[in-house]
Amino acid sequence: MTKKPDPVQTPEVPASEAAEHDVIYAESPVNKALPPEQRIKLYTDMVRIRIFEDRSLRVYQQGKIGGFLHLYNGQEAVAVGTVSLLGKDDHVITAYRDHGHAIAVGMEMGPLMAELMGKATGCSKGKGGSMHFFAPEKNYWGGHGIVGGQIPLGLGIAFALKYKGLEGCCLAYMGDGAVNQGAVHESLNMAALWDLPIIFVIENNQYSMGTSQHRSSAAEPLAKRADGYGMDWAIVNGNSLYEVRARTAEAMERAKKTGRPTLLEMRTYRYRGHSVADANAEKYRTKAEVESYKQSRDPITVFKNELIREGILNDDLVEAIALKVKEEVEASVQFAEASPLAEPATIFEDVYSEVDAPQADPANEGRIFFNLDGEWDGRTRKEFVHPDDENEPSS
Amino acid sequence: MTKKPDPVQTPEVPASEAAEHDVIYAESPVNKALPPEQRIKLYTDMVRIRIFEDRSLRVYQQGKIGGFLHLYNGQEAVAVGTVSLLGKDDHVITAYRDHGHAIAVGMEMGPLMAELMGKATGCSKGKGGSMHFFAPEKNYWGGHGIVGGQIPLGLGIAFALKYKGLEGCCLAYMGDGAVNQGAVHESLNMAALWDLPIIFVIENNQYSMGTSQHRSSAAEPLAKRADGYGMDWAIVNGNSLYEVRARTAEAMERAKKTGRPTLLEMRTYRYRGHSVADANAEKYRTKAEVESYKQSRDPITVFKNELIREGILNDDLVEAIALKVKEEVEASVQFAEASPLAEPATIFEDVYSEVDAPQADPANEGRIFFNLDGEWDGRTRKEFVHPDDENEPSS
Amino acid sequence: MPLITYRQALNEALAEEIERDPNVFIMGEEVAEYNGAYKVTEGLWKRFGDKRLIDAPISETGFLGLGVGAAMMGLRPVIELMFWSFAYVAFDQIINNAATVRYMSGGKIKVPLVIRGPANGGTNVGSTHSHTPEMFLANQPGLKVVAPATAHDAKGLMKAAIRDDDTVCVMENTLLYGEKGEVADGDFVIPLGKAEIKRAGTDLSIIAHGRSTITSLKAADILAKEHGINAEVVDLRSIRPLDVQTILESVSRTHRAVIVEENKPFCGVGAQIAYIIQDEAFDELDAPIKRVSSLDAPQIYAKHLEDIMIPDANRVVKTALTIC
Amino acid sequence: MPLITYRQALNEALAEEIERDPNVFIMGEEVAEYNGAYKVTEGLWKRFGDKRLIDAPISETGFLGLGVGAAMMGLRPVIELMFWSFAYVAFDQIINNAATVRYMSGGKIKVPLVIRGPANGGTNVGSTHSHTPEMFLANQPGLKVVAPATAHDAKGLMKAAIRDDDTVCVMENTLLYGEKGEVADGDFVIPLGKAEIKRAGTDLSIIAHGRSTITSLKAADILAKEHGINAEVVDLRSIRPLDVQTILESVSRTHRAVIVEENKPFCGVGAQIAYIIQDEAFDELDAPIKRVSSLDAPQIYAKHLEDIMIPDANRVVKTALTIC
Numbered sequence A, B: 001m002t003k004k005p006d007p008v009q010t011p012e013v014p015a016s017e018a019a020e021h022d023v024i025y026a027e028s029p030v031n032k033a034l035p036p037e038q039r040i041k042l043y044t045d046m047v048r049i050r051i052f053e054d055r056s057l058r059v060y061q062q063g064k065i066g067g068f069l070h071l072y073n074g075q076e077a078v079a080v081g082t083v084s085l086l087g088k089d090d091h092v093i094t095a096y097r098d099h100g101h102a103i104a105v106g107m108e109m110g111p112l113m114a115e116l117m118g119k120a121t122g123c124s125k126g127k128g129g130s131m132h133f134f135a136p137e138k139n140y141w142g143g144h145g146i147v148g149g150q151i152p153l154g155l156g157i158a159f160a161l162k163y164k165g166l167e168g169c170c171l172a173y174m175g176d177g178a179v180n181q182g183a184v185h186e187s188l189n190m191a192a193l194w195d196l197p198i199i200f201v202i203e204n205n206q207y208s209m210g211t212s213q214h215r216s217s218a219a220e221p222l223a224k225r226a227d228g229y230g231m232d233w234a235i236v237n238g239n240s241l242y243e244v245r246a247r248t249a250e251a252m253e254r255a256k257k258t259g260r261p262t263l264l265e266m267r268t269y270r271y272r273g274h275s276v277a278d279a280n281a282e283k284y285r286t287k288a289e290v291e292s293y294k295q296s297r298d299p300i301t302v303f304k305n306e307l308i309r310e311g312i313l314n315d316d317l318v319e320a321i322a323l324k325v326k327e328e329v330e331a332s333v334q335f336a337e338a339s340p341l342a343e344p345a346t347i348f349e350d351v352y353s354e355v356d357a358p359q360a361d362p363a364n365e366g367r368i369f370f371n372l373d374g375e376w377d378g379r380t381r382k383e384f385v386h387p388d389d390e391n392e393p394s395s
Numbered sequence C, D: 001m002p003l004i005t006y007r008q009a010l011n012e013a014l015a016e017e018i019e020r021d022p023n024v025f026i027m028g029e030e031v032a033e034y035n036g037a038y039k040v041t042e043g044l045w046k047r048f049g050d051k052r053l054i055d056a057p058i059s060e061t062g063f064l065g066l067g068v069g070a071a072m073m074g075l076r077p078v079i080e081l082m083f084w085s086f087a088y089v090a091f092d093q094i095i096n097n098a099a100t101v102r103y104m105s106g107g108k109i110k111v112p113l114v115i116r117g118p119a120n121g122g123t124n125v126g127s128t129h130s131h132t133p134e135m136f137l138a139n140q141p142g143l144k145v146v147a148p149a150t151a152h153d154a155k156g157l158m159k160a161a162i163r164d165d166d167t168v169c170v171m172e173n174t175l176l177y178g179e180k181g182e183v184a185d186g187d188f189v190i191p192l193g194k195a196e197i198k199r200a201g202t203d204l205s206i207i208a209h210g211r212s213t214i215t216s217l218k219a220a221d222i223l224a225k226e227h228g229i230n231a232e233v234v235d236l237r238s239i240r241p242l243d244v245q246t247i248l249e250s251v252s253r254t255h256r257a258v259i260v261e262e263n264k265p266f267c268g269v270g271a272q273i274a275y276i277i278q279d280e281a282f283d284e285l286d287a288p289i290k291r292v293s294s295l296d297a298p299q300i301y302a303k304h305l306e307d308i309m310i311p312d313a314n315r316v317v318k319t320a321l322t323i324c
């Protein structure tokens, strides 16, 4: 084995707040190089996420969205900061708290909102829902519901980049609770073993549902687990957009230049419950704790103040941005509401490639893929009509 | 969270050989306290394992054992050294390379050999085979075939000890390849999180099948992964029986006094192929490498020389021991060969408790557990006759 | 008999067994301080404390295996899976350890473990969270599998499961947690492997388990009222062991069978039941056995489509009419 | 047509596809330098090098997931499981990712992945190493599952699997690896979902997959020679998609069916086939459909008992005689 370099360990800059971090990291090359309009875009993207999430919550409360809805409020700097660095061959994969990343990579809000409402125009045609947004054309690979399950996929994306000889990397996000899934460790080891260009991003919002980090993980910091695999790691103030960018840029450069992976632990906070259904959100943490983040460490406010300090932003502009974003979000709701529901026949689409393109190969004729309702019959996918047009919901 | 103490890290004593280690660790309290006859017993147990393994290989080659046979030759000091410290409430669980531990905990050789031959008198009635030896009455919980799968069970044993308020611990063994199974990491975290009295023993024989450690694990030492969980760890010369005992004793004391788990990496070597079926055993490592272990680091020879140095053992005694062990092993073969094959009706025993004790509860009447050969019928387990008495083997 | 919810019934069963037997404890994600993601363990942590109610990290393989190890040592762990869908990261511990240690040790070790949690679609959460793996669990000899449909059965089966000496998988249903039903007073168990005829009938046997039983009862009402067909509804309650006798007796009376399940159809529980019926009551059958299963695509997110996907009373009626 | 072993046929299929398509690579434990635990990949590492043949750590979840991710990116990974029994630590990646990403993304992403390895008992290695999970895999819409019985089918199905745009699970059999058979020359594929009548007959349809096909052919010989019964043997080859037409046509000719499988019976593949036959060809049946499956206990270690456990020709004959 060629001896690998000792891991680069970057523990937190001690005892400072996001605001100070933004000031410090404004000086780092990747941020210094940013033209003003791009700084404003970063700010705007965080606002877009925030307002989209707030609006989707209202739609949920109106009963137009069902199932789970995991909101990203409070963590915007992570998705926006990291994704802002993506080049053509850089890829993203995350867990079920995936709206922020989707907006950051540039997915349009309309199809996102439509997906939440289960509409045909949804980004997954209403098949995936909140936890399963995808945009492969934007290098965005989801949106995954099983805790930790997306991390091996991220490893595979990084593997494919290396296999194809592309200079790119994969950003694979997970929560602080996810680090205790076996899948994550297997992936850390293989990434380091094979020098795969992947950056594991722990979005440490300090809770997995109602369980605080110290009740689920034996030791701190979580990123230190990378040591066991000889992998570089850093702790990052995840509420400081500039710091997120600076640390991610370092890791991406390392991945592309040396193929070496990095484990980044981004310290952040979620404002809302684990999901909208989280009835206990007020119980497992104090109101004061939540407020302290909102008041003094909110990533959007902190970055807004930083841009004001830099003379790039002012109150008028802030208001104008808010207005524009609200329009965009409203338009997404209107788009979604005006969209048709997906047709029952689509239930059997997107399962098997031959079924979707029966003419593609004459051999497809007569092949049976589905067991329809007592009638074993895949030949007739196109003939499928749903059992009863006056179908009553079953519960 | 009450702050946990910093982990105790015990890297290897550098650049020394097993023989020197035996000399050094002879002075450690747990070894110093050993009366001569117990030292001889330790030596004898290692010899018993070695000769049992050699003999079972011959039986296998005679076609009387089938399936897999993973031999323990070369690693004897680990099982014998660790198990020698077991008290009444200390427990053991290991993987498929489980003959050594079985003999060390005191299982009789006859039923072990009979198990390998699939006999009714086998320790698992011929149902488990080589990989699945169990003796719960001796606190020995197997023998497990799925790599890493036994480690969560070990965690459960430690949990049960703590739950019951017993002052005991669990020794949970795995190979160097097994450390890359997610199950192991999940267990490390929970053990450290909850202060469970478990000692994870990596028997690092440097290969998982044909894969050397550096081709499967990203960093060395493996034990250092414990740091990520704030867990104590040590590297141990696994071919030095005294060192194995000394380090294990420390870990056991810690487990019992503080509940804190330890990860011990015992460096050792296997002489034979991964299993008897390992056709490539000569290919993935050099003959010279194997020989260097056999010649100068063999745990039995090293300990024999140490006991000679101590004046406890001499050539005559060594020969007498060998003779006696050979007799014991031969007797086990005779026992096994003379034993009857298990009856077909036993196939349906030991699956469901009610089926084994139908009278235990009147409610058992009429309950159907099995689908027998087209006839769904558990009522008739006792009536079961195997399909064809002149049954020909199917392949 | 008190009228309580399925959730309360489970809660009572757990509380009573914790009180009865010091070896019973509950472990899982959010079961203690949070009171359970679906509130099945509500109040138990407060009542019984840290020893008996344990919040686990998101490490299903680890804590299911812990349950197996603790059960081997004589404890009676009740491991909650927040969803049975999360068992997929940990099936090895269930199949290779819980189900088979008894066998592989020649009967030396028993594993009195309960693994419980909801296994159902119909809640608009998409494919990854809507699995119903009872067909897979019941395929493995050594495991027992039950799927209560009512509050009474939920309580009785849960208590039986905890007292059972083998590993029992209890398949609950989030759509039933809030449903009320009469539950017998006091301490009772329902032996595993006993089906119940939830509605007696003469013209057709509808065989179901879990929530499909409720669907089937609704269908039987429609069949009676609108079509003059008097259907019998057999609730399996337990899938393994299976009460073949009750199934066969019913079909021998009615000569027609429809099997309803929320499983995906291929190799679902319904396939096995159909096989058994035609094998053992071939001459009794006047028509092919029909099945109504979840539609055979990955579970869909959109609610209006998922409602079509999962068997409802209309679909059962429609299917029944094809053979009546 | 050259006479080669099933193992060589697989090896050729893999080699040819690696040569044909630069996106094909093989990953698994011991597949490269060691030449494969069962030598299926023998010589491939030497021939194609580190890029195309990759030895993985014992991290099935990790490398199966890697395969899914790489497939999403357009590669065509062939992931070897040393045994399908080891999939149990990693089913989540197969069911929740490989099988359903296409669906959950509304068809935006495809996962052209092959997962292959032996899934069989009969080798005296006990319960943990003898699983046959095709019933579980085929239950999941989105997955394809094939089980070749002969060298020719092994080659043709493997090549089809690698070129398929969906995830295909190839269930091989260590007891067949050494069996020789004639394999067509040159480049050919066998479309997934086409059964083959391996022996034409008139009196009885024996329906099988994988090694059970070989057992069934032996049984058909005995039935012909000793009992004057002319059995047809239908080899499913592919379990999902399933060639229902060939099954039904056969049963419509013979009016009797025995299904043979090495699965455990409860919800096994045979249960599903039995259901379909009685549903769609009820009036054609002169006798109940019978099944011959692996005996319904955990797979046993002792060879003489495992030989009883797994269906053999005698058991098939005996079962056939009950309905002929």
Ligand SMILES: Cc1ncc(C[n+]2csc(CCOP(=O)(O)OP(=O)(O)O)c2C)c(N)n1
Binding pocket: A097, A145, A146, A147, A174, A175, A176, A177, A178, A179, A205, A207, A208, A209, A274, C029, C058, C060, C082, C086, C089
């Ligand atoms: C394997 C698995 N187990 C449990 C769950 C249920 N679950 C969904 S999210 C979650 C908490 C995850 O917390 P964390 O990783 O910190 O991410 P966050 O929600 O804070 O973003 C749990 C337990 C799941 N989806 N998958």
Ligand SMILES: Cc1ncc(C[n+]2csc(CCOP(=O)(O)OP(=O)(O)O)c2C)c(N)n1
Binding pocket: B097, B145, B146, B147, B174, B175, B176, B177, B178, B179, B205, B207, B208, B209, B274, D029, D058, D060, D082, D086, D089
């Ligand atoms: C989950 C799983 N994957 C693969 C295997 C096959 N297998 C059995 S032993 C082994 C190598 C294990 O090596 P190591 O952990 O170093 O233990 P050793 O054999 O050296 O004692 C492998 C790959 C298995 N039994 N279980």
Ligand SMILES: [Mg+2]
Binding pocket: A175, A176, A177, A203, A204, A205, A206, A207, A208, A209
């Ligand atoms: Mg979190």
Ligand SMILES: [Mg+2]
Binding pocket: B175, B176, B177, B203, B204, B205, B206, B207, B208, B209
């Ligand atoms: Mg090893």
